[in-house]
Structure formats: C-alpha cells, structure tokens
Amino acid sequence: MQLNNQKVLIIGSGGREHSIGWKLKQSEHNPVLYFAPGNAGTANIGTNVNIKATDISGLLEFVKKEKIDLTLAIPDDPLALGIVDEFRKSDFRIWGPTKDAAKLEWSKAYSKKFMEEHNLPTAKFKVVTDFEDGIKYMESMSLPIVVKASGLALGKGVIIAETLDEAKTALEDMLVNKKFGNAGEEVVIEEFMEGPEISTHAFSDGVSSQAFPPSQDHKRIGEGDTGLNTGGMGTIAPLPFVDEGTFMQIKNTIILSTLVGMEHDGVPFEGVLYPGLMLTKDGPKILEYNARFGDPETQTYMRLLKTDLLEIFNAIVNKELSMYKVDWNEGFACTIILASGGYPGDYEKGKVISGIGDAEQDNDIVVFHAGTKLNENGELITNGGRVLGVSAIGETLEEALAKAYKAVAKISFEGMQYRKDIGKKALSLLK
Ligand code: AMP
Numbered sequence: 001m002q003l004n005n006q007k008v009l010i011i012g013s014g015g016r017e018h019s020i021g022w023k024l025k026q027s028e029h030n031p032v033l034y035f036a037p038g039n040a041g042t043a044n045i046g047t048n049v050n051i052k053a054t055d056i057s058g059l060l061e062f063v064k065k066e067k068i069d070l071t072l073a074i075p076d077d078p079l080a081l082g083i084v085d086e087f088r089k090s091d092f093r094i095w096g097p098t099k100d101a102a103k104l105e106w107s108k109a110y111s112k113k114f115m116e117e118h119n120l121p122t123a124k125f126k127v128v129t130d131f132e133d134g135i136k137y138m139e140s141m142s143l144p145i146v147v148k149a150s151g152l153a154l155g156k157g158v159i160i161a162e163t164l165d166e167a168k169t170a171l172e173d174m175l176v177n178k179k180f181g182n183a184g185e186e187v188v189i190e191e192f193m194e195g196p197e198i199s200t201h202a203f204s205d206g207v208s209s210q211a212f213p214p215s216q217d218h219k220r221i222g223e224g225d226t227g228l229n230t231g232g233m234g235t236i237a238p239l240p241f242v243d244e245g246t247f248m249q250i251k252n253t254i255i256l257s258t259l260v261g262m263e264h265d266g267v268p269f270e271g272v273l274y275p276g277l278m279l280t281k282d283g284p285k286i287l288e289y290n291a292r293f294g295d296p297e298t299q300t301y302m303r304l305l306k307t308d309l310l311e312i313f314n315a316i317v318n319k320e321l322s323m324y325k326v327d328w329n330e331g332f333a334c335t336i337i338l339a340s341g342g343y344p345g346d347y348e349k350g351k352v353i354s355g356i357g358d359a360e361q362d363n364d365i366v367v368f369h370a371g372t373k374l375n376e377n378g379e380l381i382t383n384g385g386r387v388l389g390v391s392a393i394g395e396t397l398e399e400a401l402a403k404a405y406k407a408v409a410k411i412s413f414e415g416m417q418y419r420k421d422i423g424k425k426a427l428s429l430l431k
C-alpha cells in the first residue's frame with residue numbers, strides 16, 4: 001500500500017482524535033485527513049465530515065465515495081458495534097480491533113473470565129446475573145466491595161461500596177432496577193484493590209506488540225481525587241515512580257500475556273490495547289481493559305511519540321508491526337483538561353473561548369480541542385464537557401507541568417474548570 005498522500009478518515013471528535021491527527025500531520029508521507037465528526041480543532045488540520053461515529057453505514061458510504069485509503073476506528077462505541085468487521089466485509093482498510101476482540105472492553109464479565117482463564121493478575125471476583133447469588137457472595141467479602149455493570153456505561157457503572165447495604169443497593173440498581181439498561185444485565189462483584197492507578201497502552205497487530213511508556217490519568221473531577229468520575233481530567237507520562245523492573249513485569253505478565261491469550265483464544269487483538277492497572281503491594285493487577293487509545297492519555301502520548309504514526313497504523317493493518325521499532329522522545333509530557341462548569345454533571349454550551357493563540361506562543365505547548373465548535377460569527381465556542389487539552393513537554397515532569405499551567409492561565413471561557421494538582425501525587429511518590 002502506497003503511503004504517500006494517503007486519505008485517512010479518523011472517527012471521533014475528542015482531544016484524542018485531534019492529537020492523533022496532529023501527529024499524523026507530521027508524517028513525511030503527507031496524509032490527507034478527514035474527521036467524522038471532528039471538532040473546531042480538527043477542522044484546522046483536515047476536513048470535518050458530519051457523520052456520527054456510530055453511523056457505520058454512513059461512514060461506509062463516505063469511504064466508498066471519497067476513496068479513503070485507511071480508516072481509524074478510535075472510540076469505544078463503534079468498536080463495540082463491530083465497525084471493523086463491517087468495513088472488512090466490504091474490503092475497506094480499517095485500523096482497530098474486531099467486535100470480538102473489543103469485547104475485552106465492552107464486557108467486563110468476559111474480560112474478567114478471560115483474566116481468570118489465562119492466570120492474569122486481577123482482583124478476586126464473581127460475575128452474577130441473579131440478585132440473591134450476588135448478595136450471598138457479597139456477604140462473604142470484606143469491605144469495601146466493588147460493584148460493576150458489565151457493559152459500557154460511560155465510566156459511571158462502577159460503584160465502590162463502603163458498606164454492605166450500599167453494595168446491595170448498587171447491585172439492586174443494576175440487576176433489578178436496570179439503571180444502566182443492558183449494560184447492567186451482568187454484574188461483576190470484586191474485591192477492592194489499593195495502590196497507585198496507572199494506564200498502559202500497547203500497539204498490537206495480533207502477533208507482535210510494542211508497549212508505550214506508562215502514563216497516569218486523573219479521573220475524578222476534584223483535586224486530591226475527590227468527587228465524581230469523569231472521562232479524565234489530566235495525564236502525565238512517563239511515570240517517574242514506575243521503575244524499569246516494574247515496567248518489564250507489566251509488559252511480560254500483563255500486556256504480552258493478554259495478547260498471547262487473545263491469540264490463543266482465536267481472537268487476535270489488533271489496534272491499541274489499554275489495560276488500566278493498580279500497582280498493589282502484591283504487584284501490578286488489572287483493573288480493566290480498554291480496546292482503544294485512552295483520552296486524555298493519547299494527548300500526552302502524541303507529544304512523546306517519535307516514530308511516524310502513519311507508518312505504525314499501516315504496519316498494524318498490514319500485520320507488519322514486527323518490522324518496526326516504535327520510538328519515544330526523551331523527557332516528559334502532560335495534558336491538563338479544561339472542562340465546562342458543571343461537568344461531569346449538566347453544563348452549558350456556547351461559551352466563547354479566548355487565549356489559545358497566546359497559550360501556544362510557547363513552542364512546547366499544543367492545545368488540543370475536544371468539545372469546541374465555531375459559531376455563526378466564526379468565534380470559537382464550547383460544545384461539550386471536556387473542552388480543551390493543554391499539553392506541554394519538558395525535560396522533567398515538573399518542567400512540563402509548570403509550562404502547561406502557565407499556558408492554562410492564558411485561556412478562558414465562562415465557567416472553565418480544571419484540576420490544579422495534575423501530576424502532584426506522582427511527584428510526591430518520589431519523595
Ligand atoms: P473501571 O471502569 O473498571 O476502570 O473502574 C473505574 C474506576 O474505579 C477505576 O479507575 C478505579 O479507580 C476504580 N476501581 C475499579 N475497580 C476497582 C477495584 N477492584 N478496586 C479499587 N478501585 C477500583
């Protein structure tokens with residue numbers, strides 16, 4: 001497949017997709033980018049196409065009409081709908097896991113059973129569909145108890161119950177009251193794990209894989225990891241508190257073992273595997289799998305990636321990843337998310353955003369767009385919960401964070417909120 005001037009369709013509309021496009025634009029092969037549906041930032045580096053990420057037939061029609069050479073299936077929803085399988089049926093080149101491989105993310109019941117069968121380190125658990133069975137198991141556990149809806153629930157389907165009553169209520173909400181719809185038909189009940197939480201990613205073509213440096217997200221809305229869960233409020237990478245030995249252990253006992261297990265089960269994993277881990281006192285354990293790039297992790301990763309991303313995506317689709325070495329720049333990167341007031345609850349849209357140009361005066365800063373669009377007057381306005389990702393690079397993590405926060409101070413919109421403690425916990429672990 002010719003790489004020069006490839007027409008690439010990126011599915012999605014977040015900061016993750018903008019950062020992937022930003023990195024692809026640096027390819028020496030000059031790809032031509034399309035985003036479905038994209039945002040105001042992606043419109044500056046490619047063409048936005050007004051098709052939803054879940055409209056598979058609409059997307060298929062578009063790639064046929066525009067003669068797209070490669071489609072990147074980035075968000076979880078289209079993967080769970082089987083976009084990769086559908087595109088392949090029609091002989092279109094697409095990057096991402098099949099529906100069966102993405103099941104590692106869209107069914108926690110499946111992924112926990114997979115971990116058990118392949119002896120992968122994770123919290124002790126039971127999958128239940130019957131309320132009474134669940135109660136019986138919970139009564140045998142120590143507190144807190146973790147209760148999870150098996151399906152995709154926008155990060156809201158996980159309850160950490162401090163009391164048995166709370167755990168029972170959570171189970172009842174999921175199984176009996178159907179609070180999460182189909183996503184709660186099966187429930188995973190598991191033991192609580194303690195330790196720093198980290199994100200790992202690896203490119204895989206089903207046979208060969210290459211791990212990214214470890215990163216850390218900050219999922220709660222409030223400083224000191226308090227308040228509601230969000231999609232992620234800020235990331236750092238690499239992690240100074242993860243030593244080479246621990247990273248090797250993660251690569252061997254978690255990433256490689258998972259990919260070998262998937263291949264063994266007849267569902268080779270192609271794309272990016274993203275296991276969320278807890279570094280417990282008994283070693284790294286798997287919290288969950290994602291079958292895609294993380295957001296905002298990817299905004300940070302793209303600032304560190306050295307290798308031509310267009311070549312990597314094509315190598316994976318061609319099952320030639322073993323011929324490539326994915327390289328990362330020295331130093332550190334971070335991303336601070338600027339969110340709408342009220343997020344992750346209700347929030348208003350349409351607030352005028354100012355100061356991005358000023359923030360990007362520093363060459364080490366890149367501001368990625370998530371929920372943004374232009375209004376009728378051509379002004380940049382907010383259009384979602386997570387609005388912007390302010391990313392910075394530096395020789396040290398402290399330096400990257402200081403630059404990022406200096407840039408954040410130049411940006412404003414009504415109600416803007418962000419966490420002021422991104423990376424703080426990681427730095428304190430070093431002291
Ligand atoms: P998940 O969607 O499974 O990653 O869960 C969402 C969040 O809940 C994770 O990022 C963790 O912070 C927390 N969590 C999930 N499972 C556990 C567990 N077994 N022990 C402690 N915290 C957990």
Ligand code: GLY
Nearest residue numbers: 217232294295296
């Ligand atoms: N950073 C969290 C996620 O992408 O799921």
